[in-house]
Amino acid sequence: MDLYEEFIGRVQDIHRLGALQGHLGWDQEVLMPAKGATSRGEMMAWLAGQRHQQLTDERMGLLLDTLETQSLDADQAANVREMRRTYDQAIRLPTSFVETFAQARSEALVAWQQAREASDFEAFKPALRHLIDMTKEKISLLGIQSTPYDVLLDEYEVGMTVKDYDPLFAGLKARLVPLLQAITEAQERSEDPVMPEDMRFPIEAQKAFCEAVSSNMGFDFEAGRMDASTHPFSAGLWPGDTRFTTRFDERDPFSCLYAVMHETGHALYEQGLDHEHRYTPRGAAVSLGVHESQSRFWENQIGRTPAFWKVVLPWFTEAFPDAPTWDENALNRLANRVEKGFIRVEADEVTYNLHVMLRYEIEKELFNGNLEVDDLPTAWNTMFQDWFGIEVPEDRLGCLQDIHWSMGAFGYFPTYTLGNLYAAQLLHAMAADLGDIDVLVAAGDWQPMLDWLRARIHQRGSQVSPAQLIEDATGSPPSPEPFLEYVEKKYGELYNLG
Amino acid sequence: MDLYEEFIGRVQDIHRLGALQGHLGWDQEVLMPAKGATSRGEMMAWLAGQRHQQLTDERMGLLLDTLETQSLDADQAANVREMRRTYDQAIRLPTSFVETFAQARSEALVAWQQAREASDFEAFKPALRHLIDMTKEKISLLGIQSTPYDVLLDEYEVGMTVKDYDPLFAGLKARLVPLLQAITEAQERSEDPVMPEDMRFPIEAQKAFCEAVSSNMGFDFEAGRMDASTHPFSAGLWPGDTRFTTRFDERDPFSCLYAVMHETGHALYEQGLDHEHRYTPRGAAVSLGVHESQSRFWENQIGRTPAFWKVVLPWFTEAFPDAPTWDENALNRLANRVEKGFIRVEADEVTYNLHVMLRYEIEKELFNGNLEVDDLPTAWNTMFQDWFGIEVPEDRLGCLQDIHWSMGAFGYFPTYTLGNLYAAQLLHAMAADLGDIDVLVAAGDWQPMLDWLRARIHQRGSQVSPAQLIEDATGSPPSPEPFLEYVEKKYGELYNLG
Numbered sequence: 003m004d005l006y007e008e009f010i011g012r013v014q015d016i017h018r019l020g021a022l023q024g025h026l027g028w029d030q031e032v033l034m035p036a037k038g039a040t041s042r043g044e045m046m047a048w049l050a051g052q053r054h055q056q057l058t059d060e061r062m063g064l065l066l067d068t069l070e071t072q073s074l075d076a077d078q079a080a081n082v083r084e085m086r087r088t089y090d091q092a093i094r095l096p097t098s099f100v101e102t103f104a105q106a107r108s109e110a111l112v113a114w115q116q117a118r119e120a121s122d123f124e125a126f127k128p129a130l131r132h133l134i135d136m137t138k139e140k141i142s143l144l145g146i147q148s149t150p151y152d153v154l155l156d157e158y159e160v161g162m163t164v165k166d167y168d169p170l171f172a173g174l175k176a177r178l179v180p181l182l183q184a185i186t187e188a189q190e191r192s193e194d195p196v197m198p199e200d201m202r203f204p205i206e207a208q209k210a211f212c213e214a215v216s217s218n219m220g221f222d223f224e225a226g227r228m229d230a231s232t233h234p235f236s237a238g239l240w241p242g243d244t245r246f247t248t249r250f251d252e253r254d255p256f257s258c259l260y261a262v263m264h265e266t267g268h269a270l271y272e273q274g275l276d277h278e279h280r281y282t283p284r285g286a287a288v289s290l291g292v293h294e295s296q297s298r299f300w301e302n303q304i305g306r307t308p309a310f311w312k313v314v315l316p317w318f319t320e321a322f323p324d325a326p327t328w329d330e331n332a333l334n335r336l337a338n339r340v341e342k343g344f345i346r347v348e349a350d351e352v353t354y355n356l357h358v359m360l361r362y363e364i365e366k367e368l369f370n371g372n373l374e375v376d377d378l379p380t381a382w383n384t385m386f387q388d389w390f391g392i393e394v395p396e397d398r399l400g401c402l403q404d405i406h407w408s409m410g411a412f413g414y415f416p417t418y419t420l421g422n423l424y425a426a427q428l429l430h431a432m433a434a435d436l437g438d439i440d441v442l443v444a445a446g447d448w449q450p451m452l453d454w455l456r457a458r459i460h461q462r463g464s465q466v467s468p469a470q471l472i473e474d475a476t477g478s479p480p481s482p483e484p485f486l487e488y489v490e491k492k493y494g495e496l497y498n499l500g
Numbered sequence: 501m502d503l504y505e506e507f508i509g510r511v512q513d514i515h516r517l518g519a520l521q522g523h524l525g526w527d528q529e530v531l532m533p534a535k536g537a538t539s540r541g542e543m544m545a546w547l548a549g550q551r552h553q554q555l556t557d558e559r560m561g562l563l564l565d566t567l568e569t570q571s572l573d574a575d576q577a578a579n580v581r582e583m584r585r586t587y588d589q590a591i592r593l594p595t596s597f598v599e600t601f602a603q604a605r606s607e608a609l610v611a612w613q614q615a616r617e618a619s620d621f622e623a624f625k626p627a628l629r630h631l632i633d634m635t636k637e638k639i640s641l642l643g644i645q646s647t648p649y650d651v652l653l654d655e656y657e658v659g660m661t662v663k664d665y666d667p668l669f670a671g672l673k674a675r676l677v678p679l680l681q682a683i684t685e686a687q688e689r690s691e692d693p694v695m696p697e698d699m700r701f702p703i704e705a706q707k708a709f710c711e712a713v714s715s716n717m718g719f720d721f722e723a724g725r726m727d728a729s730t731h732p733f734s735a736g737l738w739p740g741d742t743r744f745t746t747r748f749d750e751r752d753p754f755s756c757l758y759a760v761m762h763e764t765g766h767a768l769y770e771q772g773l774d775h776e777h778r779y780t781p782r783g784a785a786v787s788l789g790v791h792e793s794q795s796r797f798w799e800n801q802i803g804r805t806p807a808f809w810k811v812v813l814p815w816f817t818e819a820f821p822d823a824p825t826w827d828e829n830a831l832n833r834l835a836n837r838v839e840k841g842f843i844r845v846e847a848d849e850v851t852y853n854l855h856v857m858l859r860y861e862i863e864k865e866l867f868n869g870n871l872e873v874d875d876l877p878t879a880w881n882t883m884f885q886d887w888f889g890i891e892v893p894e895d896r897l898g899c900l901q902d903i904h905w906s907m908g909a910f911g912y913f914p915t916y917t918l919g920n921l922y923a924a925q926l927l928h929a930m931a932a933d934l935g936d937i938d939v940l941v942a943a944g945d946w947q948p949m950l951d952w953l954r955a956r957i958h959q960r961g962s963q964v965s966p967a968q969l970i971e972d973a974t975g976s977p978p979s980p981e982p983f984l985e986y987v988e989k990k991y992g993e994l995y996n997l998g
Contacts, residue, residue, distance in 0.1 A: 018546055022520060029523070037723035038741030041778070045738065048516055225535035240543065243536030280539070 006078055009065040010282060012056065013085055017281035019053040021240060023104075028237045028245060030111065032229050043108035050104035057092045077284045080465050084283035087160070094143050103136050107410045114408030115232060121398035123379050126408070131375045133410045134368060141369065151369040154413025159291045159420060159468060164366060167416050170482060171359045174419070177486050181493060182352050185340045188497035194339060195332040203255040203322055211255070211321035212248065212262040215314060219300055220452040221266045222273060233405040234261040234347070236297075238272035238287070241280045245269075255322065256337055257348060263305040264347075267297035270452065274460025289468040290414065292459065294421020295428060302351050302422075303429045303488075304451070308334045309444035338496060342390045344399035351489055353390075355422060360385055361404070361415040369412065424472050426485035428455070431476035504576055507563040508780060510554065511583055515779035517551040519738060521602075526735045526743060528609065530727050541606035548602035555590045575782045578963050582781035585658070592641050601634050605908045612906030613730060619896035621877050624906070629873045631908045632866060639867065649867040652911025657789045657918060657966060662864060665914050668980060669857045672917070675984050679991060680850050683838045686995035692837060693830040701753040701820055709753070709819035710746065710760040713812060717798055718950040719764045723771055731903040732759040732845070734795075736770035736785070739778045743767075753820065754835055755846060761803040762845075765795035768950065772958025787966040788912065790957065792919020793926060800849050800920075801927045801986075802949070806832045807942035836994060840888045842897035849987055851888075853920060858883055859902070859913040867910065922970050924983035926953070929974035 023046060030042055056062075066089055069082050110129035117126035141153045152163040213228060226244040236246035246265035251257045271287055279285025287293050304310055311318075311330035318325070318333065328336070340350045346357035364381060367373035373381055382401040383394040394400040406414050432454050433439050442451060458475035466474065473479045493499065521544060528540055554560075564587060567580045608627035615624035639651045650661040711726060724742040734744035744763035749755045769785055777783025785791050802808055809816075809828035816823070816831065826834070838848045844855035862879060865871035871879055880899040881892040892898040904912050930952050931937050940948060956973035964972065971977045991997065 015546075018543065021543075025527070026523070029527075033725065035722055035724055035741055037720070038738055041739040041741065041775075045516065045519075222535070224533055226533055227531065240536055241539040243533055243539065277539075 005065060005068055005072075006074065009062075009069060009085075010081065012059070012062060012065070013081060013283075014281040016053055016056050017286070019049055019056065021281070023049045023053070024237055024239055028239060030108070031231045031233070031235065032247060036112075039109070039112045043105045046108045047101040047105035051097050051101040054092060054095070054097050054100040057089060058097070062089055063093070076465065077279065080284050080463075081282050084464050091144060091157075094145065095140065096143075099136075099139070099143065103140070103410065106132055106136055107408070110408045110410070111405070114402070114405065118232075118398055118402045121396040121402065123397040123402060126402060127375055130378075130407060133407065134375060134412075137410060137412055138369065149370045151366050151413065154365070154369065155416065156413075158411075158414050159289050159417050161467070161469070162416070162420075164370070167362060171355075171362065171419070174355055174482055174486070175359065177490070178352055178355060181490060181499075182340065182342075182356075184499050185352065185493055185497055186342075188499060189340065192497060194335050195326070195328060197254070197336065198326065201325065202252045203325070205250045205252065207321040208250055208255050208258045211314075211317055212258055214317050215259065216262055216266040218313075218446070219263070219266050219270065219304075219448060221269055225273060226269060228262070234265050235405075236265040236268035236272070238269075238275070241277040244272040255318075260301050260305060260337070261347070264297040264301040267300035268293055270300070270455070271296040271460050274452075274456045275463055276461050279463060283464040285463050288462075288464045288466075288471055290417035291420030291424060292468050292471060294418050295424035295472075296421075296455065296459065298418075298421045299425040299428055299455075303425055303439075304443055304448070306334065306337050306351070307440060307443060309440040310334075311337070312444050313446045335496070338493075340493070342392055344386075344392075344394060345403055351422070352493065355419045356389055358415050358419045360389065364401075365412050365415070420480070423480060423482050423485045426488040427472060427476045427478065427481065428459075429488065430484045503563060503566055503570075504572065507560075507567055507583075508579065510557070510560060510563070511579060511781075512779040514551055514554050515784070517547055517554065519779070521547045521551070522735055522737055526737060528606070529729045529731070529733065530745060534610075537607070537610045541603045544606045545599040545603035549595050549599040552590060552593070552595050552598040555587060556595070560587060561591070574963065575777065578782045578961075579780050582962050589642060589655075592643065593638065594641075597634075597637070597641065601638070601908065604630055604634060605906070608906045608908070609903070612900070612903065616730075616896055616900045619894040619900065621895040621900060624900060625873055628876075628905060631905065632873060632910075635908060635910055636867065647868045649864050649911065652863070652867065653914065654911075656909075656912050657787050657915050659965070659967070660914070660918070662868070665860060669853075669860065669917070672853055672980055672984070673857065675988070676850055676853060679988060679997075680838065680840075680854075682997050683850065683991055683995055684840075686997060687838065690995060692833050693824070693826060695752070695834065696824065699823065700750045701823070703748045703750065705819040706748055706753050706756045709812075709815055710756055712815050713757065714760055714764040716811075716944070717761070717764050717768065717802075717946060719767055720771060724767060726760070732763050733903075734763040734766035734770070736767075736773070739775040742770040753816075758799050758803060758835070759845070762795040762799040765798035766791055768798070768953070769794040769958050772950075772954045773961055774959050777961060781962040783961050786960075786962045786964075786969055788915035789918030789922060790966050790969060792916050793922030793970075794919075794953065794957065796916075796919045797923040797926055797953075801923055801937075802941055802946070804832065804835050804849070805938060805941060807938040808832075809835070810942050811944045833994070836991075838991070840890055842884075842890075842892060843901055849920070850991065853917045854887055856913050856917045858887060862899075863910050863913070918978070921978060921980050921983045924986040925970060925974045925976065925979065926957075927986065928982045 026042065026045060026049070030039075034042060062085075066082065066086050069078075070086070074082060106129070110126075110133050113129040114126050117123065137154070138150070141150045144153050146153060149164055155162050155164065155167065209228075213223070216228065217223065225242045226246070229245065229247045230249060231247040232249065234246070234248045236244070238244050246262075246269045248258050248261040248265065271293055275287065276285050308330050311333040315330050315333065338350060340352055342353060343349060346354065346361075349357050360382070363385065364373065364378070367381065368378075379397050379401050386392070386394050386400065406412075429439060432451065436442060436450055436454060439451070442448070459471065462471060462474075465471075469480050524540065524543060524547070528537075532540060560583075564580060564584050567576075568584070572580060604627070608624075608631050611627040612624050615621065635652070636648070639648045642651050644651060647662055653660050653662065653665065707726075711721070714726065715721065723740050724744070727743065727745045728747060729745040730747065732744070732746045734742070736742055744760075744767045746756050746759040746763060769791060773785065774783050806828050809831040813828050813831065836848060838850055840851060841847060844852065844859075847855050858880070861883065862871065862876070865879065866876075877895050877899050884890070884892050884898065904910075927937060930949065934940060934948055934952060937949070940946070957969065960969060960972075963969075967978055
């Protein structure tokens with residue numbers, strides 16, 4: 003057996019263990035009964051330990067050292083490059099630490115679910131403190147290059163640090179806050195359609211409607227599933243078996259619809275990966291930022307347009323015959339209403355990034371500053387009042403709303419904003435190739451858009467770095483400008499802003 | 501680390517891999533989308549290979565050799581005894597064979613599901629032939645002590661061979677066939693209640709009714725789930741997370757009810773295992789025969805009695821307000837109607853064992869005789885006509901009905917009859933301890949019966965052999981007599997037989 007073959011066999015085994023973690027994680031959120039939590043935590047820890055042991059095996063280091071001196075094709079080189087990065091991090095962490103951390107995450111998830119339901123931060127605090135302490139330990143084990151928080155940021159989008167995010171976010175904030183102000187004023191003057199108080203949208207009808215939209219986006223239901231969970235999410239799981247979840251609110255069909263479009267965007271990326279390269283980095287998504295660009299593209303750039311509503315209007319009317327007779331423009335206005343709401347995942351495209359920045363500032367304070375877990379709700383609520391001008395009435399609508407911290411995913415949120423920026427860049431480049439996207443969307447055949455993304459993003463996996471992938475796909479390096487132009491134009495037209 | 505500790509750590513790892521196989525198997529039958537089949541088969545093969553490698557590790561042989569010379573407590577000795585048996589078999593099979601067999605099983609399951617739906621034996625034949633060929637190879641690898649089929653029989657109930665089953669089945673047949681004849685004649689004279697042709701029992705109501713029954717049996721829904729699948733089954737899965745499935749037929753609530761009682765019986769065994777000993781033989785069910793005794797006990801000895809129907813009558817009436825006003829005796833007669841039907845899992849207690857014997861004879865011919873796969877449907881249909889006096893109209897109702905062969909589980913069926921025999925013995929012994937079981941059942945509090953089984957069967961895991969466990973619990977070695985007395989008495993009373 004040649005060395006690369008031996009290497010890739012080990013890489014596949016490591017990824018198979020990761021896929022098993024993914025499957026049990028999906029099951030934990032969607033199906034697992036309450037009393038399964040303890041043994042599930044134990045199994046997650048065991049899998050993490052097994053994976054870590056295989057990853058940090060001496061032989062893996064030797065194989066990497068040798069292969070780095072050999073001539074490899076582009077796909078092979080990508081696998082070696084990515085595994086080197088993973089390996090160099092992993093060998094700094096003892097297996098016992100990896101196991102304990104996995105178990106702590108699994109237990110914190112259960113604590114968070116209960117705490118969120120009861121809006122009781124105190125109930126989540128011990129688990130959260132434990133995870134933050136362990137994360138600080140992880141940071142010191144991995145070794146600090148610049149600031150502690152940078153270690154976390156780099157984990158989720160390679161190469162990004164507070165030095166990159168601080169000016170990026172400041173620049174976005176400088177243009178988004180005035181835009182938000184202008185929209186809020188314009189909304190007071192405009193007459194938007196309103197949702198009747200007593201209107202109900204039956205769950206089964208929402209399900210059918212959303213499945214139709216997801217199918218039209220290109221999701222293959224023979225190679226995946228849609229289920230319900232507290233927090234909508236998507237999981238690649240296995241070649242030929244990609245699953246996403248949504249949640250249902252009888253009073254609000256938009257909540258489910260945009261969760262489905264968002265998660266379908268993620269799921270299309272997973273379904274579009276090159277399964278020839280399954281269980282290797284080359285066959286896996288390149289980064290969270292790029293993943294988020296796929297979800298946001300479909301959710302916002304496609305889903306919140308009159309062209310989209312023109313296509314799905316007949317399906318909507320069929321699913322909800324009792325709804326008011328809204329036309330595509332009314333539905334589009336409802337779907338784009340800018341509100342200073344509490345919940346990030348339900349935020350419009352303007353406020354969304356402010357929600358992300360708030361979490362970024364809190365995390366920066368937790369790891370680079372002096373913020374204590376005890377003071378987290380106050381810090382959150384004060385900043386929210388400051389930025390949004392409204393008071394957070396309970397932690398369920400504040401610092402308990404997101405699943406991420408319960409999964410130990412600190413440093414993850416900023417990738418959401420990267421996703422928004424990448425999505426706008428992709429839309430711009432796609433239009434240059436395919437012509438007016440509104441015309442394409444309104445025609446109802448969305449396959450050309452999916453094909454465009456398949457070739458430029460999905461099928462390439464981790465062939466190159468995220469930034470390079472975006473540059474290859476769009477002709478320009480990552481930049482916030484296309485996004486700012488996009489939102490300013492979109493909301494300018496929607497509300498006749500100067 | 502002392503040697504036993506090292507040994508048990510390895511045993512737990514092996515069982516964790518087995519539990520992962522169980523979880524993915526459950527998922528495959530309940531949730532997996534069609535296009536996930538290929539990668540699922542690949543993963544099942546990989547897990548089987550990993551498990552096999554760990555099981556056959558040289559070190560495991562060394563540990564067993566050494567521990568067998570040491571003084572161990574009863575639990576430790578049980579683990580060493582069971583692992584020795586498993587190890588001695590495993591080392592005869594190459595890892596590549598184990599992997600290929602696992603993949604073949606996973607693929608055959610998909611082929612069977614499609615073939616069964618279309619009632620198309622030809623569509624299943626290639627996969628079935630492949631599994632039979634591989635099973636013959638396995639037999640020769642494991643080494644034949646007496647006849648080839650004995651190798652398979654021993655796998656599912658240790659120590660049982662055709663020398664045991666042939667006279668056992670002949671004895672049962674000698675008394676069951678005349679009983680069946682007498683019942684059939686009596687039924688022609690009697691006026692049993694009939695199910696109205698156009699009566700429908702809504703799925704949701706069946707679900708609620710069956711969940712209520714399962715709960716009353718003692719199934720803890722916070723430590724498990726009930727789902728739907730083509731073939732009802734139960735899976736221990738994880739400590740604190742035991743799942744079973746059922747199927748729904750709008751025309752027939754009994755089909756779902758008795759599937760649920762049967763699977764709940766299995767699931768109670770799993771929930772009642774000693775989780776202190778999780779992931780070891782000591783904490784696992786001892787055999788399929790004993791497992792089946794638990795399901796058949798609840799399904800038949802409890803579920804098909806007037807005492808049971810007295811308790812659940814109000815729930816039945818509430819769930820199905822449109823049903824005829826049957827009383828407990830009418831419902832019990834409906835639930836006990838003896839019919840020469842085609843489907844084993846829907847068979848009454850008299851014909852059930854004939855269904856088992858038919859499969860036993862077919863398998864014996866396949867492995868000890870000259871029966872070819874091509875001739876299997878004819879052999880089945882001929883024997884069925886002979887024994888039951890009715891013609892099998894299509895293979896869906898004949899040799900395609902059971903899932904077992906698609907899972908490569910040849911030699912499994914006879915354990916169903918052992919389960920029936922054990923269940924009757926347990927009922928007899930339980931009555932000696934707790935008094936009249938009908939009185940207990942009719943009181944509605946079934947906890948004392950569960951407690952009796954918990955202490956004598958569930959909590960003991962694989963502490964002793966199946967035969968010893970039954971003898972410890974009942975005071976007598978396994979025997980067909982209590983079962984024959986039970987059915988003759990039961991049906992004698994039901995139909996006023998001489």
